Amino acid sequence: MQCVFLNLKIFYINGAQFLMGTITKIRQISPYVFVIFVVVFVVFMMLGDNIMQLGGDADNAQTAAVCKVNGEKIFYKDFEERVKTRLEEMRNDPQNEGREIDDQQVRNQVWDELIRKQLLFQAGEQFGIKVSDDEILDVLVDNPPDYLKQLFTDTAGNFNRELYLKLISKPEEVINFVGEDPTQMAPERRQFHINDWRNRLISISDYLKITKLQESLGGTLISAYAISSPSHIERKYVDDNSTADINYIYISPFSITDSVEVTEEEMRAYYEKNKSNFKVKNERKVKYLIFPLIPSADDTARALRRAEKIKEEIASATTLEDKDSVFSVKMNEFTGTENDWALLQDINPQVSSVFANAKEKEVIGPIDLPDGIRFYRLDGRRSGTNEVVRASHILISFGDNKDSAKAVANEIKKNVNVSNFSIIAMEQSNDPGSARQGGDLGYFGKGRMVPEFEKASFGAKIGSIVGPVESQFGYHIIYVADKKSDELKYSEIILTTKITDATKKQIRRDARAAMDQIKKGENIDSLAAKLTANNQNVMCQETPFMTDDKPFFGSMFITNKVFEGKKGDVLEPREIYNGSQVVVAQIENIRKEGIGAFEDDTLQIRNKITKIKKLDLAAKRAEEVYNLIKNNTTLEGINDLPFELMVRNANVKNNGAIPGNQSDYSATMKVFELPLDAINAPVRCESGYYIFEIKNRLIPTVDQAKSAADVTKAQYTRTLFDNWFNKFKESSEIIDYRSKYYQDY
Numbered sequence: 001m002q003c004v005f006l007n008l009k010i011f012y013i014n015g016a017q018f019l020m021g022t023i024t025k026i027r028q029i030s031p032y033v034f035v036i037f038v039v040v041f042v043v044f045m046m047l048g049d050n051i052m053q054l055g056g057d058a059d060n061a062q063t064a065a066v067c068k069v070n071g072e073k074i075f076y077k078d079f080e081e082r083v084k085t086r087l088e089e090m091r092n093d094p095q096n097e098g099r100e101i102d103d104q105q106v107r108n109q110v111w112d113e114l115i116r117k118q119l120l121f122q123a124g125e126q127f128g129i130k131v132s133d134d135e136i137l138d139v140l141v142d143n144p145p146d147y148l149k150q151l152f153t154d155t156a157g158n159f160n161r162e163l164y165l166k167l168i169s170k171p172e173e174v175i176n177f178v179g180e181d182p183t184q185m186a187p188e189r190r191q192f193h194i195n196d197w198r199n200r201l202i203s204i205s206d207y208l209k210i211t212k213l214q215e216s217l218g219g220t221l222i223s224a225y226a227i228s229s230p231s232h233i234e235r236k237y238v239d240d241n242s243t244a245d246i247n248y249i250y251i252s253p254f255s256i257t258d259s260v261e262v263t264e265e266e267m268r269a270y271y272e273k274n275k276s277n278f279k280v281k282n283e284r285k286v287k288y289l290i291f292p293l294i295p296s297a298d299d300t301a302r303a304l305r306r307a308e309k310i311k312e313e314i315a316s317a318t319t320l321e322d323k324d325s326v327f328s329v330k331m332n333e334f335t336g337t338e339n340d341w342a343l344l345q346d347i348n349p350q351v352s353s354v355f356a357n358a359k360e361k362e363v364i365g366p367i368d369l370p371d372g373i374r375f376y377r378l379d380g381r382r383s384g385t386n387e388v389v390r391a392s393h394i395l396i397s398f399g400d401n402k403d404s405a406k407a408v409a410n411e412i413k414k415n416v417n418v419s420n421f422s423i424i425a426m427e428q429s430n431d432p433g434s435a436r437q438g439g440d441l442g443y444f445g446k447g448r449m450v451p452e453f454e455k456a457s458f459g460a461k462i463g464s465i466v467g468p469v470e471s472q473f474g475y476h477i478i479y480v481a482d483k484k485s486d487e488l489k490y491s492e493i494i495l496t497t498k499i500t501d502a503t504k505k506q507i508r509r510d511a512r513a514a515m516d517q518i519k520k521g522e523n524i525d526s527l528a529a530k531l532t533a534n535n536q537n538v539m540c541q542e543t544p545f546m547t548d549d550k551p552f553f554g555s556m557f558i559t560n561k562v563f564e565g566k567k568g569d570v571l572e573p574r575e576i577y578n579g580s581q582v583v584v585a586q587i588e589n590i591r592k593e594g595i596g597a598f599e600d601d602t603l604q605i606r607n608k609i610t611k612i613k614k615l616d617l618a619a620k621r622a623e624e625v626y627n628l629i630k631n632n633t634t635l636e637g638i639n640d641l642p643f644e645l646m647v648r649n650a651n652v653k654n655n656g657a658i659p660g661n662q663s664d665y666s667a668t669m670k671v672f673e674l675p676l677d678a679i680n681a682p683v684r685c686e687s688g689y690y691i692f693e694i695k696n697r698l699i700p701t702v703d704q705a706k707s708a709a710d711v712t713k714a715q716y717t718r719t720l721f722d723n724w725f726n727k728f729k730e731s732s733e734i735i736d737y738r739s740k741y742y743q744d745y
Contacts, residue, residue: 396412
């Protein structure tokens with residue numbers, strides 16, 4: 001049996017992405033009506049304003065390239081075709097109804113997909129791997145993927161193989177299953193449904209080809225690195241799944257307050273010894289002027305005149321009721337806003353402070369705030385209706401051992417108090433977001449937290465520490481810092497100072513004039529100083545060295561222009577951040593691929609040497625602590641340590657992670673090397689010194705490792721492939737030509 005679609009031109013899209021939307025709806029219905037849900041495919045549509053004119057005979061629509069990947073073109077016409085198809089699919093997908101589709105995000109996704117596809121095929125050629133159409137045909141006919149079979153599976157789980165084979169071999173038959181009478185269907189409508197279904201099948205076949213190629217490459221890499229032997233896979237499983245219960249004392253180099261001196265001679269010696277660590281890619285540094293598109297003094301004066309008029313009319317009203325009436329009229333005239341009841345702490349402090357001593361129905365204003373001139377009316381106050389709590393927490397996640405986690409939480413609860421809560425939260429909490437804030441979660445109302453956490457927080461008194469409280473996330477020690485229930489209801493009129501078209505044009509002229517002056521030799525810093533002295537709102541800033549794969553102010557167009565130019569070139573003014581600013585950029589420095597210059601890395605080198613020297617000082621502190629405790633039988637129960645140190649406990653794997661500390665593989669490796677049930681001498685690791693007591697180690701058995709070998713190999717293959725592919729991509733020459741055709745990307 002021949003499948004017609006295999007001879008057609010292949011369109012690549014992410015099969016999983018477009019199928020999932022339709023599958024979700026189709027699962028519950030008969031396969032005979034599934035095509036009703038297939039999203040619309042349109043071959044041609046008008047190009048948007050974003051696309052620039054193709055230039056010259058050499059860049060006609062058939063041969064123009066938007067990119068070269070290791071010398072192979074990705075054609076402009078193919079890129080545009082895929083973008084148009086994807087956009088139409090998404091816009092016509094019922095799941096996206098009412099949602100705005102981000103065209104630029106879609107363009108970037110298609111761009112990344114095309115480059116990845118090209119690189120995969122090139123990698124396959126290097127390894128001698130090819131996936132033929134016949135292989136894909138065999139899969140589609142004999143072993144179709146589940147997501148495709150699901151389209152032809154009824155609610156009882158029966159796969160209609162006959163219908164499936166009929167429609168993949170004869171796409172034109174699809175017109176009999178679209179819920180319309182084929183005999184009454186217009187010719188263009190018939191062809192639309194046929195093309196739509198055919199292109200879906202083509203997309204699936206291409207997706208299968210890419211997936212199969214990636215699987216083959218992963219298997220080849222496993223063999224090439226000689227890591228596919230059963231013993232290696234078993235060792236990998238054992239290493240990844242071994243755990244240890246530990247007590248430990250951590251001495252951080254950053255806790256050493258003694259100052260250290262780092263000389264230039266030491267820095268240069270370090271640089272020469274570690275040159276291989278200072279490799280750089282092709283990089284550019286840019287200095288730029290920012291011209292904010294903000295209202296002028298004349299624009300502001302217009303808003304002030306309107307505010308003065310409102311002020312005069314309110315002042316002319318003699319009673320509170322009359323002022324209230326005037327305000328209501330002005331609310332309609334200037335489209336004011338009525339704000340419903342809100343907790344005091346949820347209201348902008350600049351706003352809530354206005355009502356500190358106000359009476360109900362009192363009108364206040366004008367008040368100058370950053371976003372405009374405001375008038376307010378207090379519509380009401382109340383208290384006790386809605387309560388919010390401000391709390392901090394220390395989270396100890398369950399990890400692989402729930403009992404161990406609870407023991408850690410109980411130990412922390414014994415040692416924590418109001419004064420040291422934030423410090424312990426930063427060091428030991430497994431919630432990284434709040435840990436950076438000392439555990440502080442801010443104010444929250446009911447329904448915001450999991451039930452167990454909410455009940456404990458609202459039930460505790462202000463200033464109390466409760467817990468450990470168990471939730472789905474682990475064990476929480478909770479500090480209740482405050483409770484509030486004061487609410488306000490108010491109305492406001494905001495007179496914004498809008499930038500006029502005339503002001504925008506003037507700022508754009510100023511930016512272009514600055515570009516011309518820099519091109520003629522004016523120093524960009526001195527020009528910025530002159531413009532500022534002339535009361536122009538201009539900022540001069542400088543980027544660090546940047547690579548060609550990172551957007552400059554969110555724009556790859558500007559990045560490409562920077563890397564197309566030479567040192568000293570000045571770029572045309574560009575509006576950035578949705579037209580809120582104009583940037584004029586000059587290429588200040590170029591750094592070619594190789595070893596970075598010493599002068600460019602002095603700060604990094606100084607920091608590294610400082611850390612090494614502080615680690616040397618920490619050695620003495622670690623030895624002092626060890627001498628105080630080495631005669632104890634265990635670290636447990638030791639509370640009177642010097643230097644504000646404390647004994648911690650954890651369940652760890654050999655993956656570099658120790659709760660509350662920096663990632664440090666050298667530390668977790670020691671955990672699986674040191675003797676059990678002993679207070680071991682201090683060991684120097686990358687992040688600091690550790691005094692370990694290894695209480696227990698759980699090592700998987702050989703039988704467990706063998707039974708998990710297939711899963712381990714699959715996981716290892718994916719990781720190995722991803723790492724290899726990222727390096728392959730980094731070493732590839734990817735030339736971006738989009739700036740020839742587009743302004744925004």
